Amino acid sequence: MNKAGFSGEPQHSSAASGDDIPAALRDTPDPKPKMRVQPLVLLIGGALTFVLLAVSSGFVFFILSPKRIANSQPSPTLSPTETPISNNSGESQTNNSDSILGHLAYTEAPESDLTVVSGRVRMRTAAAERFREMVRSARQSGVSLVPISGFRSVKEQEQLFFGVGAQRNQTPAERAALSAPPGHSEHHTGYAVDVGDGSVPATNLQANFDNTRAYKWLEANAARFGFEMSFPKDNAQGVSYEPWHWRFVGDRDSLETFYKAKNLKPKPSPTVAPESTP
Numbered sequence: 492m493n494k495a496g497f498s499g500e501p502q503h504s505s506a507a508s509g510d511d512i513p514a515a516l517r518d519t520p521d522p523k524p525k526m527r528v529q530p531l532v533l534l535i536g537g538a539l540t541f542v543l544l545a546v547s548s549g550f551v552f553f554i555l556s557p558k559r560i561a562n563s564q565p566s567p568t569l570s571p572t573e574t575p576i577s578n579n580s581g582e583s584q585t586n587n588s589d590s591i592l593g594h595l596a597y598t599e600a601p602e603s604d605l606t607v608v609s610g611r612v613r614m615r616t617a618a619a620e621r622f623r624e625m626v627r628s629a630r631q632s633g634v635s636l637v638p639i640s641g642f643r644s645v646k647e648q649e650q651l652f653f654g655v656g657a658q659r660n661q662t663p664a665e666r667a668a669l670s671a672p673p674g675h676s677e678h679h680t681g682y683a684v685d686v687g688d689g690s691v692p693a694t695n696l697q698a699n700f701d702n703t704r705a706y707k708w709l710e711a712n713a714a715r716f717g718f719e720m721s722f723p724k725d726n727a728q729g730v731s732y733e734p735w736h737w738r739f740v741g742d743r744d745s746l747e748t749f750y751k752a753k754n755l756k757p758k759p760s761p762t763v764a765p766e767s768t769p
């Protein structure tokens with residue numbers, strides 16, 4: 492719309508400069524006696540400039556007014572559709588080039604910083620220590636917290652994502668709602684842990700884990716040990732509700748691991764900006 496308006500402009504201005512040509516008529520009166528001609532030239536020149544000004548301002552009005560209508564019409568209709576998108580923090584997360592299907596990229600914890608929590612479950616040393624403290628504290632309240640899964644390598648996640656996805660006939664998008672793509676699991680960091688209730692193992696990795704005493708205890712006390720739930724209901728990342736999946740955010744490195752990516756400001760919407768600038 493705007494481009495069409497602009498392309499019309501040169502045509503109008505060339506028409507206006509066409510009006511300029513009659514000023515060359517002044518060359519013909521020139522040879523006549525100077526005393527009488529000069530006021531005439533001034534009169535004609537003045538009249539011409541008046542006409543030119545009137546015509547050109549008319550053109551300016553003509554050119555501008557339809558543009559204002561053209562501009563004002565699409566912008567109110569566009570902005571309501573744009574604003575919900577830019578206000579949705581989930582969308583801004585997925586604008587992050589390091590994310591896949593809502594899952595942010597994470598690097599593997601160094602092998603040297605991994606400690607056994609229980610059985611085959613390993614976590615980063617700082618997180619493991621706090622987790623054991625938490626388990627002891629819960630046990631004193633008669634609650635059994637069981638670590639199901641801690642650190643996972645990118646290779647292990649590959650099997651979980653593609654192998655299990657194929658077994659269950661799931662597309663990557665369907666799979667990503669339940670499991671992170673390799674390279675994008677919080678378990679790579681060594682700070683995340685899936686927790687079960689030792690007295691109700693049937694709820695392991697199930698949404699109804701949130702009915703267990705273990706979950707209720709975690710909800711009330713985990714923050715004291717530096718743990719938080721990664722994917723509560725309606726989380727900004729759009730990952731399905733995982734009441735069993737907790738992450739350590741109790742030291743600087745873990746906090747930066749999870750919150751630096753989150754603090755990325757949403758990119759200004761590329762479609763809104765050009766609309767408002769011209």
Ligand SMILES: [Zn+2]
Pocket residue numbers: 640678683684685735736737
């Ligand atoms: Zn998990």
